[in-house]
Amino acid sequence: MEVTIKIFRYNPEKDKRGHYETYKVEAHENDRVLDVLELVKGHKDGTLSFRRSCAHGVCGSDAMRINGRNMLACKTLIRDVGANITVEPIMGLKVAKDLIVDMNPFFDNYKKMLPYLINDNPLPADGKERLQSPEQRARFDESTKCILCAACTTSCPSFWASDEYYGPAALVTAHRFIFDSRDEGAEQRLHVLSETNGTARCHTAYNCTEACPRDIQITKAIGELKMAMVTGKID
Amino acid sequence: MSKVHQFEVIVVGAGGAGLMAGLYASRNAKTAVISKLYPTRSHTGAAQGGISAALGNYEEDKPEWHMYDTVKGSDYLGDQDAIEFMTNEAIDAVLELEHMGLPFDRTPEGKISQRPFGGHTNNETGKPVRRAAHAADRTGHMILQTLYQQCIKNNVTFFDEYQVLDFIMVDGKATGVVAIELATGELHTFHAKAVIFATGGYGRIFEVTSNAYVYTGDGCSILLRHGIPLEDMEFFQFHPTGIYKLGILITEGARGEGAVLINGKGERFMPKYAPTVKDLASRDVVSRAIYNEIKAGNGIDGKNYVYLDIRPETVNKFAALDGRTNPDGSPYLITGDTVLTKIPDIVDFCRVYLGVDPVTQMMPIQPTAHYAMGGIPTNKYGEVVIDDKGTTVPGLYAAGECACVSVHGANRLGTNSLLDLVVFGKHAGLKAAEYAKNADYQKMPDGAESSIRSELEALKNGSGKENAFDLSNEMKNVMFSDVGIYRNEKDMTSALEKVRELQKRFKEVKVSDTGKIFNTELLNAWELSNMLEIAEVVAASALNRKESRGGHARDDYQERDDENWLKHTLITKKNGKLEIKYKPVVITKHQPKARVY
Ligand SMILES: Cc1cc2nc3c(=O)[nH]c(=O)nc-3n(C[C@H](O)[C@H](O)[C@H](O)COP(=O)(O)OP(=O)(O)OC[C@H]3O[C@@H](n4cnc5c(N)ncnc54)[C@H](O)[C@@H]3O)c2cc1C
Ligand code: SF4
Numbered sequence: 021m022e023v024t025i026k027i028f029r030y031n032p033e034k035d036k037r038g039h040y041e042t043y044k045v046e047a048h049e050n051d052r053v054l055d056v057l058e059l060v061k062g063h064k065d066g067t068l069s070f071r072r073s074c075a076h077g078v079c080g081s082d083a084m085r086i087n088g089r090n091m092l093a094c095k096t097l098i099r100d101v102g103a104n105i106t107v108e109p110i111m112g113l114k115v116a117k118d119l120i121v122d123m124n125p126f127f128d129n130y131k132k133m134l135p136y137l138i139n140d141n142p143l144p145a146d147g148k149e150r151l152q153s154p155e156q157r158a159r160f161d162e163s164t165k166c167i168l169c170a171a172c173t174t175s176c177p178s179f180w181a182s183d184e185y186y187g188p189a190a191l192v193t194a195h196r197f198i199f200d201s202r203d204e205g206a207e208q209r210l211h212v213l214s215e216t217n218g219t220a221r222c223h224t225a226y227n228c229t230e231a232c233p234r235d236i237q238i239t240k241a242i243g244e245l246k247m248a249m250v251t252g253k254i255d
Numbered sequence: 256m257s258k259v260h261q262f263e264v265i266v267v268g269a270g271g272a273g274l275m276a277g278l279y280a281s282r283n284a285k286t287a288v289i290s291k292l293y294p295t296r297s298h299t300g301a302a303q304g305g306i307s308a309a310l311g312n313y314e315e316d317k318p319e320w321h322m323y324d325t326v327k328g329s330d331y332l333g334d335q336d337a338i339e340f341m342t343n344e345a346i347d348a349v350l351e352l353e354h355m356g357l358p359f360d361r362t363p364e365g366k367i368s369q370r371p372f373g374g375h376t377n378n379e380t381g382k383p384v385r386r387a388a389h390a391a392d393r394t395g396h397m398i399l400q401t402l403y404q405q406c407i408k409n410n411v412t413f414f415d416e417y418q419v420l421d422f423i424m425v426d427g428k429a430t431g432v433v434a435i436e437l438a439t440g441e442l443h444t445f446h447a448k449a450v451i452f453a454t455g456g457y458g459r460i461f462e463v464t465s466n467a468y469v470y471t472g473d474g475c476s477i478l479l480r481h482g483i484p485l486e487d488m489e490f491f492q493f494h495p496t497g498i499y500k501l502g503i504l505i506t507e508g509a510r511g512e513g514a515v516l517i518n519g520k521g522e523r524f525m526p527k528y529a530p531t532v533k534d535l536a537s538r539d540v541v542s543r544a545i546y547n548e549i550k551a552g553n554g555i556d557g558k559n560y561v562y563l564d565i566r567p568e569t570v571n572k573f574a575a576l577d578g579r580t581n582p583d584g585s586p587y588l589i590t591g592d593t594v595l596t597k598i599p600d601i602v603d604f605c606r607v608y609l610g611v612d613p614v615t616q617m618m619p620i621q622p623t624a625h626y627a628m629g630g631i632p633t634n635k636y637g638e639v640v641i642d643d644k645g646t647t648v649p650g651l652y653a654a655g656e657c658a659c660v661s662v663h664g665a666n667r668l669g670t671n672s673l674l675d676l677v678v679f680g681k682h683a684g685l686k687a688a689e690y691a692k693n694a695d696y697q698k699m700p701d702g703a704e705s706s707i708r709s710e711l712e713a714l715k716n717g718s719g720k721e722n723a724f725d726l727s728n729e730m731k732n733v734m735f736s737d738v739g740i741y742r743n744e745k746d747m748t749s750a751l752e753k754v755r756e757l758q759k760r761f762k763e764v765k766v767s768d769t770g771k772i773f774n775t776e777l778l779n780a781w782e783l784s785n786m787l788e789i790a791e792v793v794a795a796s797a798l799n800r801k802e803s804r805g806g807h808a809r810d811d812y813q814e815r816d817d818e819n820w821l822k823h824t825l826i827t828k829k830n831g832k833l834e835i836k837y838k839p840v841v842i843t844k845h846q847p848k849a850r851v852y
């Protein structure tokens with residue numbers, strides 16, 4: 021079938037501002053939007069630039085706005101979005117070129133969450149693993165799935181208003197550690213989250229949860245963080 | 256002029272191997288990790304099923320069994336000293352990951368959970384053993400995240416989205432690398448005492464593959480151009496279960512949980528080919544079985560695919576027939592919920608890409624190009640070894656999928672790659688730092704970046720008669736059909752000619768993007784030149800090996816030939832000509848014998 025794809029284009033070396041280009045290519049309804057972008061780049065305009073790697077939704081490279089919603093181009097099929105497609109970069113991060121945005125503020129926010137296991141106690145004397153029950157493990161399973169694609173953060177009105185807000189992805193990372201029974205850094209992280217750019221900026225718009233390609237219940241996770249801050253208890 | 260940086264150790268690549276190397280090297284030496292992707296985008300994150308270690312958390316297991324299984328899986332081409340080293344380190348390596356915070360799934364007692372995988376056996380009974388430590392079907396994702404998190408904790412220096420394009424060697428010693436900063440197009444020279452390559456594989460030379468777009472063999476081809484040999488490049492693993500047409504992987508863990516392969520007649524066919532472990536035979540064995548079924552007209556509707564069936568009723572029926580039990584002796588039974596919790600991502604992939612629900616429907620699959628057993632030759636400390644005498648290149652190291660230690664020989668066992676990354680990534684990092692502490696910087700030659708600069712310029716100034724995208728597809732097609740699961744003299748000869756023709760035509764490619772910022776067209780073209788180089792080397796090494804062994808199966812030489820071919824291939828390219836030499840396989844405990852599953 022013929023697919024018409026309208027793509028946001030911006031090359032800072034040439035263009036004063038962004039504009040749209042429309043291309044027509046032959047594709048199959050089971051093709052990914054990413055396949056269509058590759059076809060456009062391969063046959064229509066080699067200068068089109070976008071990030072991609074795994075091509076099956078696990079590396080987080082290709083979050084973009086497809087028909088107005090944040091999605092991974094490799095996990096969105098033509099049959100799901102139809103033959104008329106508009107593709108734009110995710111919002112709230114500076115566009116570097118075409119569909120590529122500057123991800124540094126996003127990763128900086130991630131790093132502010134102390135994103136690593138904090139536990140200074142001695143390891144088990146037998147050198148074996150720290151024990152954790154399947155129930156304790158399940159407690160934070162959701163938030164371990166995050167691939168740092170930024171679809172959530174760049175769909176959030178609070179983040180659009182200010183990229184100082186850590187954003188939902190960073191909060192998911194905080195959740196991943198705070199609810200891990202082996203971790204002892206909850207207090208430090210909750211302190212970070214209580215600052216002006218922390219959970220207070222979440223107004224439960226739900227955009228993040230809808231955008232997440234890993235189906236993480238982000239708003240719920242943020243709710244649990246807020247609860248932990250109010251009660252001082254993690255459970 | 257380019258910007259110049261100086262680090263004692265440079266690690267190229269930020270997947271499992273590169274991050275582990277970076278972590279360990281940075282403890283003792285000034286280190287930087289350079290990666291063309293943000294570290295968390297590396298392909299290690301796609302690994303699904305597990306990482307092996309004889310932890311014995313459910314049942315008896317031993318490193319010696321793990322060693323033997325690996326040797327047998329390798330079709331006796333793996334070096335047994337290196338394999339023993341790896342399987343002995345496995346338990347501590349996996350426990351170290353847990354201590355770093357990796358969220359493994361747990362047994363009821365709270366220990367690391369393990370599942371069966373192809374070729375993992377109890378050596379006394381021959382029955383499958385639970386050896387693959389896992390976190391659902393996201394084990395690689397968890398390893399990648401955990402190692403990156405540890406790097407943040409330990410303040411490791413990163414150059415994200417910098418692509419290394421050249422290696423600098425002075426007087427036969429590693430001296431640094433040249434990289435392009437993707438965001439600005441600037442070239443940077445990294446002056447180093449030691450360089451570790453951890454750039455991953457090159458499965459994108461094949462049409463149907465589980466590999467990422469970025470698996471273009473950069474590290475291997477950069478070193479090949481500097482006269483470094485590549486080892487055992489004919490051995491490429493075709494994983495039996497890729498999603499039909501797309502090649503997206505369905506982990507062997509699915510069969511570990513009880514899934515079986517079904518042909519067009521509705522038969523479970525693996526017992527014909529591997530009477531003892533059946534669907535859990537080694538990957539090369541299962542892929543060939545599928546191929547044979549398809550060739551015999553037993554594909555689904557006569558087409559080139561079969562089904563993988565994990566519907567609970569099927570799994571439970573065959574588990575009962577096989578006498579499979581739980582660790583407590585009760586009969587093995589699964590429910591739809593088991594499928595959802597044990598392989599959630601696979602369920603998601605099938606729903607998204609196929610519109611198929613594995614709990615109630617069968618999954619259409621075909622073998623997919625998956626893993627490069629061959630690569631940059633190293634010893635067990637990651638030192639690059641260039642001949643049969645153990646000669647090393649001072650300061651040059653490699654680890655991970657781009658390296659060939661060789662622990663995987665002619666066929667890698669599932670879960671042994673992730674193990675390879677953490678074990679040999681660590682040792683390469685330690686060794687490189689130790690070397691750097693006792694070495695001086697070589698003098699950096701003037702204009703070290705000029706050669707790659709002119710190569711890039713040439714790509715912008717081609718005639719434009721050829722299109723890179725089309726050349727790339729032609730290469731993928733010919734490699735998949737003629738240097739694929741089954742090979743023969745005639746097909747490989749014509750494939751080799753075709754690849755050489757494509758190399759010539761590549762000179763007529765013109766990159767239309769003349770800009771500097773994120774010039775992905777330019778870098779894709781450069782990557783294609785690497786793939787064409789690697790495809791040639793793979794085809795030539797394969798054509799030359801006149802036997803069948805592991806992942807290298809020939810119609811015209813169907814038997815393994817230990818008398819003539821129990822040796823590693825070393826291929827180099829000098830003045831445009833390929834040269835093939837050999838080195839012996841290290842055999843310590845296990846003499847080659849027939850391989851039956
Ligand atoms: C779908 C899938 C499932 C798998 N499942 C399993 C499993 O369950 N168990 C198992 O043991 N193995 C599995 N494997 C194999 C295993 O995941 C890989 O072999 C392994 O992760 C490779 O790791 P690596 O560190 O060598 O490379 P990668 O993780 O791919 O990292 C390569 C790095 O090199 C960088 N790089 C490459 N070229 C350049 C350049 N020119 N300049 C700068 N940087 C560069 C990249 O940016 C990246 O950071 C699986 C593989 C796939 C594809
Ligand atoms: S929470 Fe979901 S949407 Fe947000 S970064 Fe992680 S995977 Fe992407």
Ligand code: FES
Binds near residue numbers: 081082
């Ligand atoms: S390319 Fe990896 S998530 Fe889309």
